[in-house]
Amino acid sequence: MEVSLASAWAALGGEPGLLSRVSTVVREGTLPARLPVRELARACVGVCALAAAELGARRAGLREVPRVRVDDGAVATAFVSERHLLIDGRAPVAFAPLSRFWRTVDGWVRTHANYPHHRERLLSALGLPEGDATAVGAALAERSSLEIEETVYAAGGLAVALRIPEQWAAHDQAAAVAAGPLVEHDRTDTAHARVRPHADTPETASEASAVAAVSASSGGVPLLPAAGVRVLDLTRVIAGPVATRTLALLGADVLRVDPPGTPELPDQHIDTGFGKRSTALDLTRAADRRDFEELLAGADVVVTGYRPGALDRFGLSPQALLARRPGLVVAQLSAWGPYGPWAGRRGFDSLVQVATGIAVVEGSAELPGALPAQALDHGTGYLLAAAVLRSLTEGSADGHGRVVRLSLARTAAWLLESAARRGEARLGEAHRGGGGGAFDAAEGRLAERDSPVGRLRYALPPVSFEGGPGDWARPPEPWGADEARWG
Numbered sequence: 001m002e003v004s005l006a007s008a009w010a011a012l013g014g015e016p017g018l019l020s021r022v023s024t025v026v027r028e029g030t031l032p033a034r035l036p037v038r039e040l041a042r043a044c045v046g047v048c049a050l051a052a053a054e055l056g057a058r059r060a061g062l063r064e065v066p067r068v069r070v071d072d073g074a075v076a077t078a079f080v081s082e083r084h085l086l087i088d089g090r091a092p093v094a095f096a097p098l099s100r101f102w103r104t105v106d107g108w109v110r111t112h113a114n115y116p117h118h119r120e121r122l123l124s125a126l127g128l129p130e131g132d133a134t135a136v137g138a139a140l141a142e143r144s145s146l147e148i149e150e151t152v153y154a155a156g157g158l159a160v161a162l163r164i165p166e167q168w169a170a171h172d173q174a175a176a177v178a179a180g181p182l183v184e185h186d187r188t189d190t191a192h193a194r195v196r197p198h199a200d201t202p203e204t205a206s207e208a209s210a211v212a213a214v215s216a217s218s219g220g221v222p223l224l225p226a227a228g229v230r231v232l233d234l235t236r237v238i239a240g241p242v243a244t245r246t247l248a249l250l251g252a253d254v255l256r257v258d259p260p261g262t263p264e265l266p267d268q269h270i271d272t273g274f275g276k277r278s279t280a281l282d283l284t285r286a287a288d289r290r291d292f293e294e295l296l297a298g299a300d301v302v303v304t305g306y307r308p309g310a311l312d313r314f315g316l317s318p319q320a321l322l323a324r325r326p327g328l329v330v331a332q333l334s335a336w337g338p339y340g341p342w343a344g345r346r347g348f349d350s351l352v353q354v355a356t357g358i359a360v361v362e363g364s365a366e367l368p369g370a371l372p373a374q375a376l377d378h379g380t381g382y383l384l385a386a387a388v389l390r391s392l393t394e395g396s397a398d399g400h401g402r403v404v405r406l407s408l409a410r411t412a413a414w415l416l417e418s419a420a421r422r423g424e425a426r427l428g429e430a431h432r433g434g435g436g437g438a439f440d441a442a443e444g445r446l447a448e449r450d451s452p453v454g455r456l457r458y459a460l461p462p463v464s465f466e467g468g469p470g471d472w473a474r475p476p477e478p479w480g481a482d483e484a485r486w487g
Contacts, residue, residue: 001182003036003418005070008043008383009050011182012390018054022046022068030076030441031372034361035419038072040411041079041375044382045462046070051389052250053465056225058393066223066466073441078462079373082238082271084446086457092267097133098122099350101162101368102140108162108368109145110354111136111152114265118346121157158346162368165357165416174356176340177409183387184338187394188322188401222469224251229392230298230486232257233276234316235305236264237348238374239408240333241272242381244303247388248275249461249472253487255295257281264479270453273476277487280480283314291484296325298486301388303331307346308338318403327401329391333384337407349377349408356412361419375415376408382463383411451475 001007006019031038053066085092098113113119123131126139140148145161152159168174226247233244233256248254260280281288302321304311318330335347353359353370363369384406391402448457453476460471
């Protein structure tokens with residue numbers, strides 16, 4: 001399937017005629033890569049903006065869907081938002097010292113140890129009570145890549161052997177991923193839509209004010225398609241939080257819920273926390289569980305970013321959620337997809353690039369490379385937000401709930417499939433845009449503001465449509481600092 005706005009919109013079940021509402025500002029040199037990364041980024045952000053405009057038009061009773069503008073410069077800036085973030089003048093830490101490529105007996109392996117518990121498990125798997133890069137490198141250099149991959153995963157850590165695309169294509173997990181759609185979406189039999197389709201049919205006084213906000217497409221007040229929509233954000237890292245950050249931009253009341261014992265990386269939370277609130281609940285405690293159930297009773301959307309099945313023990317499978325909250329939209333994100341032998345494995349953008357062969361395409365088998373941005377994370381995040389918005393549009397018409405599923409590995413397959421069709425991913429060819437860094441397109445696309453976590457410089461959102469918001473209504477809050485209630 002070609003990487004394009006049209007193919008992404010079709011994957012979301014969108015009306016083809018609405019594509020004429022989208023215009024694109026092409027900027028050569030953004031997100032340079034051998035693979036069509038710029039096209040993927042443009043498509044993911046474009047369909048997200050179009051889905052937002054479509055929902056806004058429906059809820060506000062507009063005669064036409066607002067026009068959408070996709071600017072490659074704004075998109076490229078947002079796809080490396082973590083590189084533009086400054087917190088009181090300080091740049092965030094991107095990768096920990098043990099999150100990197102390592103030489104092995106027969107090739108390369110990449111580890112991920114940004115989180116303290118993943119670092120501990122990596123060292124445990126290698127038999128190192130403590131360890132720096134030198135000690136880890138020496139231990140890995142004595143083993144094969146596949147042995148390391150299996151040993152570290154068995155210990156609950158993260159390590160992936162470098163593969164060429166053909167090796168990944170022959171893997172059972174690749175077959176399971178390729179068998180599924182880019183966006184898996186199912187309508188449920190239960191119905192109870194809280195979000196009304198038009199501005200003149202609110203259920204309550206509070207909903208009336210929310211619809212008033214969504215209707216105000218002139219007079220300097222932005223059109224907020226998701227105003228009044230309550231989103232329970234059970235995601236971590238980048239892709240899921242990017243999706244919920246986007247829903248917050250569009251007016252949703254987004255509350256991120258994390259277990260108190262495993263806090264998010266502080267800088268990462270700030271980058272993806274705009275527009276949202278954050279609370280911590282231990283679902284093994286009765287009191288916290290009651291608070292969570294009260295939140296769920298008022299939710300319209302639940303977004304999860306844990307391994308498939310990891311939340312089932314808390315009664316948070318899609319089926320269990322919909323049984324308690326008919327009409328709910330459940331959006332699930334995972335690294336490797338919901339099916340296949342790796343479905344239950346942890347994963348991150350950088351590791352998916354290594355396993356699928358992207359790292360070889362962008363470098364070589366002798367010296368692996370990387371995409372110019374964590375494009376699988378960011379791209380899948382915007383696609384996930386688009387899938388939620390489209391589900392809300394469809395649900396406002398029929399009242400039924402929806403379940404949508406996306407994965408980083410399926411987005412990677414889309415990228416590789418498109419390149420293979422175009423013949424652009426021949427190993428050894430020069431990068432189409434030259435160089436490996438992101439094009440400097442940030443001028444005019446950064447903003448500054450004070451926040452509870454300090455003075456921030458940050459990338460403005462790339463989702464843009466006529467009358468829509470240009471920035472988040474609120475800065476990020478400290479992790480876990482908010483009460484477990486709807487705003």
